[in-house]
Amino acid sequence: MIKVAIVGCGLIGLKRAQNIQGAEVIAFVDVDISKARNLAAKFGKVASFDSLEAMLQHADPGIIIIATPHNLLPKLIETGIKAGKHILVEKPAARFAEELQGFEALAAANNCKVRVGFNHRYHRAFRKAKELVEEGALGKLMFIRARYGHGGRVGYEKEWRAIPKISGGGELIDQGSHLIDLSRMFLGNFTSVEGHADTYFWDMPVDDNAFLDLKTQEGQTAFLQVSCTEWKNMFSFEIYGRIGKLEINGLGGSYGTEKLSFYKMSPEMGPPETFMWEYPMQDDSWKVEFSEFLLDIKQDRIVTPGIADAIENLKIINSIYKKSGYDYNA
Numbered sequence: 001m002i003k004v005a006i007v008g009c010g011l012i013g014l015k016r017a018q019n020i021q022g023a024e025v026i027a028f029v030d031v032d033i034s035k036a037r038n039l040a041a042k043f044g045k046v047a048s049f050d051s052l053e054a055m056l057q058h059a060d061p062g063i064i065i066i067a068t069p070h071n072l073l074p075k076l077i078e079t080g081i082k083a084g085k086h087i088l089v090e091k092p093a094a095r096f097a098e099e100l101q102g103f104e105a106l107a108a109a110n111n112c113k114v115r116v117g118f119n120h121r122y123h124r125a126f127r128k129a130k131e132l133v134e135e136g137a138l139g140k141l142m143f144i145r146a147r148y149g150h151g152g153r154v155g156y157e158k159e160w161r162a163i164p165k166i167s168g169g170g171e172l173i174d175q176g177s178h179l180i181d182l183s184r185m186f187l188g189n190f191t192s193v194e195g196h197a198d199t200y201f202w203d204m205p206v207d208d209n210a211f212l213d214l215k216t217q218e219g220q221t222a223f224l225q226v227s228c229t230e231w232k233n234m235f236s237f238e239i240y241g242r243i244g245k246l247e248i249n250g251l252g253g254s255y256g257t258e259k260l261s262f263y264k265m266s267p268e269m270g271p272p273e274t275f276m277w278e279y280p281m282q283d284d285s286w287k288v289e290f291s292e293f294l295l296d297i298k299q300d301r302i303v304t305p306g307i308a309d310a311i312e313n314l315k316i317i318n319s320i321y322k323k324s325g326y327d328y329n330a
Contacts, residue, residue: 095168138241149230170206
């Protein structure tokens with residue numbers, strides 16, 4: 001059974017550990033060793049370390065899961081690859097696209113798979129939506145319209161996500177990276193990037209809202225908004241084709257029950273035939289994503305989303321920040 005080490009023992013590190021199946025967690029790593037020990041205590045006889053290097057001297061995992069603040073991700077990816085380990089790294093994988101340059105070649109040279117953790121691809125509604133699109137149920141896709149937002153919390157402006165040198169940005173690089181990734185999954189690469197980010201409410205040097213207008217070479221459009229001044233958490237993702245529409249609402253929990261609606265147009269047009277799926281059960285996207293990564297490794301598949309996807313995602317994010325006057329790379 002393949003062995004797993006988890007670097008970063010906060011909420012996401014815990015969530016990752018809880019959703020591993022078909023593998024064994026053997027080590028937790030965090031610069032705050034108490035966090036690593038606390039997580040290790042929850043999972044039985046699991047070792048704890050205060051650095052990736054120390055862990056690699058004493059343990060031999062096949063997979064390293066990296067769930068740290070953004071500024072630490074690239075160096076940890078590089079260290080893991082050079083040690084010959086497969087990597088599952090949380091989105092966005094870096095703060096700037098250039099931080100990931102050369103990593104694909106490095107991974108190939110070391111026979112390593114690197115998957116970027118865009119778990120939203122694996123929500124039940126998106127799995128079903130992808131199936132319908134691939135079956136041609138919508139015909140040729142025309143555009144996507146999506147919104148994703150939350151309302152922050154007391155002290156949000158003082159958290160690490162509000163510190164540019166750590167996060168590399170605010171709401172756009174946080175929830176926005178998910179919407180960009182999902183849009184790329186359906187429409188492919190974007191060749192035209194317009195939009196802006198701004199800080200409307202929170203007293204912090206990073207953006208709290210962003211608005212994007214992205215176009216493919218063929219003119220297909222993704223119109224996206226992300227916000228941490230939403231107040232009531234919300235998620236909406238609509239995919240429009242020539243003969244139908246898919247609408248996904250909610251992600252479970254505070255975002256509301258996950259639902260997928262399919263509006264199928266008839267040749268006569270008029271009111272569409274409507275099909276609906278509702279997913280009130282526990283989100284299994286993290287578990288499915290990890291299972292897919294195991295298949296990447298066992299079947300020697302091309303990893304999607306991988307480093308190339310993260311680079312394309314970050315190019316869009318970095319471009320919008322530059323257009324909006326946020327110089328996070330200063």
